[in-house]
Amino acid sequence: MRIIVFSDTHGNMAVIDKIIADNPFSNNFLFLGDGLKEVEIVKLKYPDKNFYCVLGNCDKGDAPEEQVINLFGAKIYMAHGHLLGVKDSLEQLEANARANKANVALFGHTHERYFGYEGGLFVLNPGSASQPADDLPPSYAFIDVGITGVGGTHIDIT
DSSP states (O other): EEEEEEEOOOOOOOHHHHHHHOOOOOOOOEEOOSSSHHHHEEEEEEESSEEEOOTTTOOOOOSSSSEEEEEEEEEEEESSTTTTTTOOOOOHHHHHHHTOOOEEOOSSSSOOOEEEETEEEEEEOOOSOOOSSSSSOOOEEEEEETTEEEEEEEEEEO
């Protein structure tokens, strides 16, 4: 089962619409902050889609700063990352995910893509959907959850 992950849209509503349009068979979208206002508007356009969101450092709203969800047998820890020091280290992110018995840890904030397995923990930053800082195109990611485990990759937004 596929889960779409995106972050750091920073006011670019068109890119959110594009991510959704490019994934018509996906019903679960995880947003990792910095663009929550636009995601709240887009949610109204797509009432058949499930959106799970966390607050970023540029957001105001009712979303939590971190969240743990269960989808398709994966336990997913979500945080924007600014309160966890992810620009310097993933240590606190990974510790929080493990404390919540998650097997997936997701974060944004750095505007740089990241993908790794850290001691059995799948760790992913989808990069920024509108303002990348890693000299790569804007991006999002997907996670596939299956009987063999969890995997995923980044997708360039063109």
